[in-house]
Amino acid sequence: MLYREALNKALDETMAVDDTIVVLGEDVGRYGGSYRVTEGLYAKYGEKRLIDTPIAELSIVGNAVGMAIGGLRPVAEIMTANFALLAFDQIINHMSKYHYMSAGKITLPMVVRFPQGVSKQLAAQHSESYEQMLSAVPGLKVLAANDVNYAYHALKHAVMSDDPFVFIEHELLYNKKGEVDLKTPVDPFKARIVKEGSDVTIVSYLKMVDDVMAAVPKIEAALGCSCEVIDLCSLNPVDYDTLKASIEKTSRIVMVEEDHKTGGYGAQIVSWAAEEMFYTLDAAPLRIAGADVPIPYNRSLELRSIPTPDSIAEQIIEWGRKNDV
């Protein structure tokens, strides 16, 4: 199954059993979704439940908040992360806060999903990542789906939860193939050990997990080491237990993220490792992240602005040699 098909299946299955679930966003209905995630759902559930909205992101999320207050279970799609910035007032001031400000009297069973990250030459206003801001907002649960099986189960969980979720996808993952085990539920808040290893813990999420995996054979061959690769899956809350167990085994942590390095999400993970795992670590943590530049259009510049399998391998090998890995 493709990643986008897994997301579609998660929506379809939840909508089939709970008729308060509505999907809203730009082109989600008749058109089938910009990335075809909602394909076929309009024909099945009609325009009352697949709501084509105007290009007004503030309202897409703001209306979803109101729908949730009114007893529906909305899933809002934002076409791409940069457009979600127009909805940040609603996400941060309303969606994340009504439950707390009302002392639990208002619940917001809702999901806001969007793809983010560098795709291919979409330039600075269509290529960014905002997990660093959103996971810093108390009251939001933030998931980032790399794996097809995870995407299916985690979206189902989010849709059927009574808490507000931000569900982050990646533009280059929609056609990723993977097996989905329909019968075994997945805990969406548990980090996924993608590959076991004993010498270096490499933590990542979203598309970078695949780039790390592509770099690992090179790293292991060059350093003669074994890497453990962890997909965080949930960016808030973070499954620190899984990270802790891994670092206790490997004594080393490398954080790989696509976003700009300054203020990037990985800083939280490395800061945690420095505070909580300092005496377990045999090497200074390494952070591999994107450059502190707006994403350029030109392909070679674009690829220089983010980590790639080659640059990940290169940096980890250099760090490994300095640190006796």
Next chain:
Amino acid sequence: MDKLLAETLYYEMVRGRAFEYAAKEHYMQGNISGFLHLDIGQEALSVGAMKAFAKGDVFSTYREHIMALARGISPKAVMAELFGKEAGVSEGKGGSMHLFDPSHFFYGGDAIVGGHLPNAVGCAYARKFQGEEHGVMAVFGDGATNGGAFFESLNIAAAQKLPLLFLCENNEYAIGTKITRVAPFEKQAKKAEPYMPTIEVDGMDVVAVYEAVSEAQHYLEKGHGPIFVEAMTCRYEGHSMSDANSYRSTQEMALCKARDPIERMKKVLQEQYGMDDNAIESLETKAQNEIDEAVRFAAEAAEPAPEALTVHVFTEGGSHALS
């Protein structure tokens, strides 16, 4: 209008004003802190609208104490919230600007100007979806009508024919900036005219507000889509307790107070309903007693437990299992 309703409107206005004066006093004494936006002068609008729109959902702004009371939320729970106490309507976590009570369909205090309008639109969508006829009322000031959320909301509510009443309380000032300095019209309903019918009403006349909002709600119930009511009103105090109100002249304030909604309704009770001074005074005393009691309750109520800090960030429950 029957006498009982007329009396109720008067009573609610008097009680509301007494509440606001008590809140002001306790703010000055340090028992209430943060931003406190008083509704004194605008009672006709808050009371008339709430009593007319008794059955639907209400989304309001941070100037919402009197609306909350007129909706039926107890003055004790509202005052305790202002005092930051556990017995407050939002258990001390919201304060003056954030009074929420879904059991009264009141999603009171949003403190982002215009930010609650898209929420009201979404709720109106839900009500239409559910076949619920009473609809939703969104209350906002003239200041909110210049922001993007307002125009997006007009557009979506009209395009989807949602049962949504836009109630603009036009007190002519966004904090200290007169509306005509930042908008091309005095009456903001003009902005809604391309999208929906509009009604203009004297916001200092509680009977007129009651009638206009009732008429607007009947329109919603017919399923024709949204409607816009603009009530011209006047706040007597500054924007909040931190605003000295220095931008309005004594003369302007005097003109404003000459339209006083409570005095006006008192006259109606006397002249149209034949109520004597004793009967009116006894209503006033009852209202004041209720507020005094609310203050006592709030002062004596317990502080939230320290552990409350981390409660209500999320719901207790996980995800609902699929059958």
